[in-house]
């Protein structure tokens with residue numbers, strides 16, 4: 001049996017904000033943002049929309065392309081750092097209900113910008129574990145969805161220019177035959193770096209007394225330089241580990257699809273490994289950093305542009321809050 005990626009779909013929210021437009025609200029310039037990050041614009045969720053709405057639209061697009069109905073889904077996993085509700089219920093359950101996926105288990109994965117990579121491994125493993133048919137899980141929907149604009153600290157120009165909203169989804173299915181789509185994965189974490197990128201409001205530390213300032217909504221707190229250094233090392237470690245464990249050579253990969261955090265981080269890694277720019281897929285200029293949605297948005301865009309041919313080897317890697325990092329090798 002093999003776990004295949006049947007199709008992808010995305011939802012890009014309609015409010016596009018260029019660097020010039022942002023610089024009317026924030027003390028920044030197009031030149032600074034472009035030269036430091038490669039970002040030219042970002043898309044923000046429409047008024048009233050939540051992460052589940054973006055995820056739902058992406059899910060419908062992917063299911064439509066895969067030719068599968070919501071009732072056929074056995075599993076829904078959502079990677080997000082911006083759930084509709086912090087804690088519970090999971091955004092996956094909200095999407096499960098909105099879709100009418102009455103036969104599906106549903107849960108969220110919290111792994112920051114590495115969330116979709118973690119999900120690909122979890123979904124593949126859960127479907128593969130069903131070889132004996134005990135759990136009867138055959139078809140999974142894996143979604144990366146974010147509304148980072150809702151947790152952005154607009155008074156922090158070092159972080160607020162980096163993020164955007166969006167969602168994308170894969171439909172994955174266990175089928176007869178051999179050769180799964182996700183051939184290898186390598187996942188790691190570095191919790192000692194948690195405070196380099198976190199949400200400003202921790203849980204209360206007192207049972208009956210309120211501690212901390214709960215009057216402000218939670219927002220992103222980031223130490224840009226330490227995240228930058230972590231990201232450069234993470235990409236290097238992921239590429240080294242995936243090559244060593246899989247036996248593939250870098251030249252075997254048609255595409256390298258990194259998490260779209262900062263073009264400079266990715267270009268530094270590409271230079272170090274001698275990866276030609278045309279094999280490294282970057283769309284950060286249009287979408288900025290959409291956290292767990294960035295990798296599936298990129299892969300979906302590549303599929304829509306006809307850049308992915310059957311059999312192409314893709315290496316994708318993520319890194320982000322947690323800190324978490326990891327990569328997958330996909331045979332398209």
Ligand code: COA
Nearest residue numbers: 028029032036113157158161224225227228261262319320
């Ligand atoms: N516009 C204009 N100037 C800005 C600015 C902005 N948006 N943000 C910061 N600056 C200024 C700073 O105030 C500072 O000015 P000063 O020298 O007068 O004090 C100067 O630019 C340099 O700031 P610094 O924070 O050292 O910039 P940097 O070169 O480290 O770049 C990041 C900042 C955020 C782009 C970079 O650290 C980064 O990309 N880090 C990784 C972030 C990331 O990817 N996070 C998500 C991970 S999934």
